Amino acid sequence: MTYRNFQSWYEELPSLHHTTTRLYSLAPIGRGTCYVESLSGYIARLAAEHCTTTGRLFTDVFSSYLDKHYLNEIVKRGGNGFFDAAHMINGNARAAEQFSTMMSNLTGVAEFTDFTLHRFRMIIPQRGLLKRHKTWCGDCYREMKQSQTGIVFEPLIWQIGVVSICNEHNRVLMDRCPECNKTSLVLDRRSIPGHCPHCKAWLGRHSGLSAENDYEAKMRAAMIKRLLENKVPLKRSGIASSLSRIIVSNDTNSTELARRLDVPKTTFWTWTNGRNLPSLIEVIRICNKFGIDIVDFYQGLPNGEHLPVIFKKRKKKTNLKLTTRPLYVVKQMAKSIVADNTNGHMHVQAMADALSCNKKTLYNHFPALCKAQSIKRQRFLNKQKEERIDRLRYEIDDAFNEVTRFERPTKRRLEGRLGRPCVFREREIKDHYKNLRAGG
Known part of the structure; x- marks a missing residue:
């Protein structure tokens, strides 16, 4: 039997001409929304799709692809060094950029930086930006599992240090497994989305404490949602412009404004001249105090219609041990x-x-x-x-x-x-x- 029309049949199917990727091209969740999936959560979900563990994925694929000396040493010694610092791949430092590029090349999925905070690298410092341990909302996990797709994932917003509640359910984010009472790294060797890596318990079975009256936590979470939803590029120069506008509109000076914000005047001075960047929690505090939308603050635009709430006092660093001897x-x-x-x-x-x-x-x-x-x-x-x-x-x-x-x-x-x-x-x-x- 001969297939005379095989050539024309093949040419009519352009979908057959594709590039093979080393890993399954798993579609990320929530791109462009405030509940975009985190890169660490995507890696855990990808490992489950391959019927393996994140530990094996790191040892067999990631370490050989990146070919970094410190990663190769971790593989040789069998240590936990990578997972202890794996929260950094969700941030805005070089690790996020490297892992985003690697995952794009291995899976064929474009723009993995959308699932990290890398796009904010010019306006938000790394200091205090991310949590070292996993937090979650049990109600969200239950809704994910009961949804039409049934896909359980870990939103990026849960990984941000200033976010302590779920605004959707007015619940405090949980950080300990209700079954074994252990905390979990953001990415563990045995990570499975929605489950405890230690005892494998389903984390959607329990709900966190009520956060109905925690207005400060609600304000922080709402500002972070607004920031993640924003699609307009934000510039470093907008910070200095906003601070200068606050000084003028309040008919004051840098020293007095620093006192009102309860920050050292030298620190405030480095913010206004662009030498240093204020941390995310400090920006939220400033926006709340002067009724500014956080995106408007980073863009250097006039005040919005934000209604402030009473925040707790800023925590000051204390020198616990002074030198008394000559x-x-x-x-x-x-x-x-x-x-x-x-x-x-x-x-x-x-x-x-x-x-x-x-x-x-x-x-x-x-x-x-x-x-x-x-x-x-x-x-x-x-x-x-x-x-x-x-x-x-x-x-x-x-x-x-x-x-x-x-x-x-x-x-x-x-x-x-x-x-x-x-x-x-x-x-x-x-x-x-x-x-x-x-x-x-």
Whole structure:
């Protein structure tokens, strides 16, 4: 049988001409809305679609694609370093840009930066922007599961530090699993959207506390929703323009306005001349106090019709430990600590505690002594690690010889014999095991 029309049939189907992606081209949720999906939540959902864990996705795909030295070291050692800082991929720093580009290339989905705060990098500093641990609204999870699509996802707004409630349900966002009472990293090795990574409990079963009378939290959440919904480009120059307009309209000066805002006048001065950026919580506080829409503030436009509420007082930094001794006394005591070889375990903070002084005092006035103590501590830690590795090698040698007499000495059997799960994650131990197998 011949297929004479095969060529024309193939040409009539342009959809067959597509680029194959390494990962499934999963459609993100909520683009352009205030409930846009977070990049970390998308990664967890993508791992579930591939019937694997986020830990395996990171080890097998992400680390080899990015080919960063620190990520490769994490994979070798089996540590949790990446997941401890994984909240940064939702932010506005370089990590968000790198992971957005990587996910676009791996899945074929365009503009992943829309699912991070990267578009605000020129107006919002990273300081205090994101939460390190996951928060959620149980009512939202239930509604997602009962919706027509049944897709459960993690909105980006839940990851922002100043957001503590869900405005849709007037509930305080939960941060601990009701079943095991544990907190979760924003992205965990075992992350599953809507479930606790520790005990796998469904998090939509419980609701948070009522936030009906928390007007400050409602105001913060409403401003963040307005900011995420905005599609107009925001410029850094708009901040200085808005602050200058506030000064003029209130017939005051920078010093008096800084006092009213309860911020140091030097800090306020760096905001007005564009040297530094006010944090997101400070911008929300200013907008609330003077009745300005947050988008108008960043654009440098005149005041809107925002009605202010009474905010709690701004938290001031307090110096918990002051240096009371004279500097020459501190210097002599610091010298004696650095010269004493039995103090190798002490880091600079511990040395400052022993001297009853502030750590900044030591770094500002005696940087050489601080550096010498840091080097001494690093040598102490390296020696400790060598001794621990040597002990492990001896234990593995004994277990290897014992297991070899009866069965094949696999890693799992040796770990069971030693009572040390995951002992072979460290590079030195892994190499030692390979040498034992090669010698055997």
